[in-house]
Amino acid sequence: MSPDYILETRGLTREFSGFVAVKDVELKVRGGSIHGLIGPNGAGKTTMFNMLTKFLLPSSGSIIYRGSDITGERPARVARRGLVRSFQISSTFPHMTVLENVRIALQRKMGGSFQFWRSERALDHLHDSAIRILASVELADYANLNAVELPYGRKRALELATTLALEPELLLLDEPTQGVAHEDVGRVVALIKKFAQGRTVLMVEHNLSVVEDLCDKITVLQRGQVLAEGSYQEVSNNPQVLEAYVGVADE
Amino acid sequence: MTFVRKHAVLLSLVVVLAIAPFLFYPVLVMKVLCFALFACAFNLLLGYTGLLSFGHAAYFGAGAYTTGYAMTAWATTPELGLLFGVVTAALLGAVFGGLAIRRQGIYFAMITLALAQMLYFFCLQAPFTGGEDGLQGVPRGKLFGLIDLGNDDVMYVFVSLVFLGGFWLIDRIIRSPFGQVLKSIRENEDRALSLGYDVDRYKLVAFVLSSALAGLAGATKTLTFGFATLTDVFWGTSGEVVLMTLVGGVGTVLGPVIGAVVIIVLQNELADKVGSWVLVILGAIFVVNVLLFRKGIVGEITARFNRT
Numbered sequence: 001m002s003p004d005y006i007l008e009t010r011g012l013t014r015e016f017s018g019f020v021a022v023k024d025v026e027l028k029v030r031g032g033s034i035h036g037l038i039g040p041n042g043a044g045k046t047t048m049f050n051m052l053t054k055f056l057l058p059s060s061g062s063i064i065y066r067g068s069d070i071t072g073e074r075p076a077r078v079a080r081r082g083l084v085r086s087f088q089i090s091s092t093f094p095h096m097t098v099l100e101n102v103r104i105a106l107q108r109k110m111g112g113s114f115q116f117w118r119s120e121r122a123l124d125h126l127h128d129s130a131i132r133i134l135a136s137v138e139l140a141d142y143a144n145l146n147a148v149e150l151p152y153g154r155k156r157a158l159e160l161a162t163t164l165a166l167e168p169e170l171l172l173l174d175e176p177t178q179g180v181a182h183e184d185v186g187r188v189v190a191l192i193k194k195f196a197q198g199r200t201v202l203m204v205e206h207n208l209s210v211v212e213d214l215c216d217k218i219t220v221l222q223r224g225q226v227l228a229e230g231s232y233q234e235v236s237n238n239p240q241v242l243e244a245y246v247g248v249a250d251e
Numbered sequence: 252m253t254f255v256r257k258h259a260v261l262l263s264l265v266v267v268l269a270i271a272p273f274l275f276y277p278v279l280v281m282k283v284l285c286f287a288l289f290a291c292a293f294n295l296l297l298g299y300t301g302l303l304s305f306g307h308a309a310y311f312g313a314g315a316y317t318t319g320y321a322m323t324a325w326a327t328t329p330e331l332g333l334l335f336g337v338v339t340a341a342l343l344g345a346v347f348g349g350l351a352i353r354r355q356g357i358y359f360a361m362i363t364l365a366l367a368q369m370l371y372f373f374c375l376q377a378p379f380t381g382g383e384d385g386l387q388g389v390p391r392g393k394l395f396g397l398i399d400l401g402n403d404d405v406m407y408v409f410v411s412l413v414f415l416g417g418f419w420l421i422d423r424i425i426r427s428p429f430g431q432v433l434k435s436i437r438e439n440e441d442r443a444l445s446l447g448y449d450v451d452r453y454k455l456v457a458f459v460l461s462s463a464l465a466g467l468a469g470a471t472k473t474l475t476f477g478f479a480t481l482t483d484v485f486w487g488t489s490g491e492v493v494l495m496t497l498v499g500g501v502g503t504v505l506g507p508v509i510g511a512v513v514i515i516v517l518q519n520e521l522a523d524k525v526g527s528w529v530l531v532i533l534g535a536i537f538v539v540n541v542l543l544f545r546k547g548i549v550g551e552i553t554a555r556f557n558r559t
Binding site: 053055074075076077079080084085087091092093094095096100103104105107108112113114115116117118119120122123162166 | 423424426427428429430431432434435438439441442443444445446447448449450452453456460
């Protein structure tokens with residue numbers, strides 16, 4: 001494979017009892033880029049995501065990350081390789097404090113998480129880093145609040161902060177602006193832009209202006225297959241893509 | 252002062268345990284302590300890992316029987332007897348837990364129940380468990396070969412120390428780096444997985460720790476009363492520990508202790524007066540618990556306290 005690509009899929013296919021959700025997808029994500037994955041509902045975007053992070057096993061095909069085949073690996077192992085996902089529905093640890101949410105991610109990198117005999121003070125040295133990360137998403141003031149008490153937009157920011165605490169090489173974002181109030185979308189976009197520097201991002205997104213703003217390259221899926229690929233300009237002028245989207249709009 | 256504040260719960264338990272034998276029958280208090288430790292061990296799984304084991308009597312009973320066997324057949328000293336019980340319960344927990352954690356939710360609960368039932372019938376049939384009679388007349392022996400536990404007052408101190416040690420360890424586990432991961436699994440398993448935690452391995456370690464402590468509780472019970480019977484591995488005992496934990500307050504440090512006090516004292520007081528109706532009364536308490544005070548006694552009090 002070409003060394004520029006951090007993530008590649010070859011003939012990736014997933015069937016659910018006869019229904020083919022993703023078919024023969026060849027996806028190539030260039031290192032350091034923000035790659036968008038778009039398509040109408042049911043195009044197979046979330047299935048793709050779940051396969052890439054090993055929450056689902058592919059029916060056939062392979063996934064290559066940094067030159068090694070990770071198709072059969074377990075989710076926790078993939079995460080430790082630096083391929084970390086966010087979830088479509090804001091996914092925090094609700095009854096842990098905002099600080100603990102980030103700290104649990106920092107703790108994983110540190111190791112020693114099986115030490116049941118040590119005091120919680122063993123984690124105190126992570127507080128400064130945790131606060132710094134929270135400050136970068138404007139959550140430092142909420143550090144001692146339980147995550148469940150945050151408003152939705154802030155939960156999104158917290159989820160992003162937790163993910164970023166792992167310093168992932170490849171960040172998979174599943175609809176990062178979904179459910180975020182209109183006026184907060186700009187803030188989430190700015191956050192992603194800031195953290196995408198020096199990293200690779202693969203994101204599923206419905207909001208096309210966000211995609212236009214952020215993505216270097218876009219892959220359009222339809223009915224589980226790649227319909228088009230290219231820059232926002234190329235893709236948005238592609239007659240097949242227009243048809244697919246207009247077709248959906250007509251329903 | 253910070254020491255007092257940090258260990259406030261533990262210190263108040265020490266005070267209560269020091270006074271209790273002057274107010275209540277010491278053997279009853281010892282029984283409460285054994286079940287309180289059992290419930291605390293169970294709570295480590297349900298309250299702090301989010302796993303409902305519906306066959307926890309298996310580990311309590313395994314500890315009870317093996318310690319009883321070691322004390323009777325090999326005439327070991329009590330500390331070695333307890334150790335044997337704890338290790339057996341932990342090993343059993345590793346095998347049963349290893350099988351059960353492959354499934355989640357209700358399936359996990361059902362598998363733990365099925366495995367516990369297997370152990371029950373094993374204990375009914377095996378040649379060394381005494382069948383329906385159980386193991387009777389288990390000696391208490393001399394601690395380290397020196398201190399005779401035959402005296403109830405000495406035994407009381409010993410049981411109190413075992414309980415306090417177990418309680419302290421559980422509290423420590425909950426607050427450890429490991430406990431933080433358990434909490435995150437309880438809160439959002441998929442998210443913990445996506446952060447790179449091998450959740451099944453954490454669950455298994457938690458399961459083994461909980462089984463070992465349940466075994467310690469069962470083993471201590473055998474020493475106290477001098478017998479291990481089928482009741483110790485019976486599914487009803489598994490149900491009782493769930494009830495104690497829920498009534499006291501799941502996911503609270505002190506809840507299972509309070510729950511054990513309430514249930515054991517009720518059983519003790521009512522057994523002579525209403526006979527088997529005690530089961531109906533406990534059932535009614537459970538219904539009220541689920542309908543009206545779902546957080547349990549300690550959980551509700553803490554919630555009230557925080558609101559004001």
